[in-house]
Amino acid sequence: MRQHRAVLAIAGLLLLGLQPQSGHAQGRFPDRPITIIVPFAAGGPTDVVARQLGEAMTRDLGVSVVSENVTGAGGTLGAQRVAASRPDGSNLLLGNIGVATAPSLFRRPPYDPLTQLDTVGLITPVPMILVGRSDLPANTLPELLAWLRRPNAEVNIAHAGLGSASHLCATLLRSILQTPMTAVAFRGTAPVMTEMMAGRIDITCDQTTNALPYVQDGRIKAFAATTAERLAALPNVSTTAEGGLPQLQVTIWHGFYVAHGTPRPIIDRLSQSLRAALADPAVVNRFRELATAPEPPERATPEAHRALLESEITRWKPILTAAGEYAD
């Protein structure tokens, strides 16, 4: 094991253009474009974050950092693509909390985040809002709960596939309320908004990075923020606790991953670039407009990210097992 680590470290130094003995940087990493794999649909919350970071990291790294949407299976297809990629730092997964919940949702998990991916750093914690179509006959969370609990109610709830953030929130909501709802899966929450505006989807839980602009201009309704405090961007929208649903609290964290075995100096350079991007005024301002904020530098590190990933896998397993949601 020690020998394996030493080989990886030397390979990393060489890839970075460093001589193992001399320590002189010649800047050979990155020497080609970097792809951010977004495991959900274009235009949605993950995509919005990726594009902001891509522009800032392009400025920092001096090579183009572009997004590619690899969608399907609740984000697990994109994650598998990165897990199977060459461990050379040229493919980054932008994964949300779903990376930690997927292992508990599949009888045969399609990949293992702890052994097939390496963490680079945390990016941003994004609030969720419970939203619905604009002509829904409820305006507040208590009114929505009464509407959902009507006898013989036929209600659909959309999410972005088993293992996505919106699926996690929908699963919690359904298990708290114990009322029947038809779950409808999409490849991301961008298409959910399109269907909701057309009146074909009743409710969903989505991240502010996607849903907020639609709420602000009245194309959909917000019933509650799933956060401890009200959102400054939606001061008239109650929290779930204020509206009678204290059990529904969830914030969606995001992180960058590379294929397991990527040399540490490359991970460190990517992590440094992530921290530079998170301090970039363009990123900070856009995040603020979307009711979120960059993670502080001490959390945008491989170690802080790995610690959160491990604790979140442990935290969600019993909750999801009790909710009884599984896929083969």
Ligand code: MLT
């Ligand atoms: C997306 O980008 O569409 C979302 O992050 C999906 C989700 O996890 O709910």
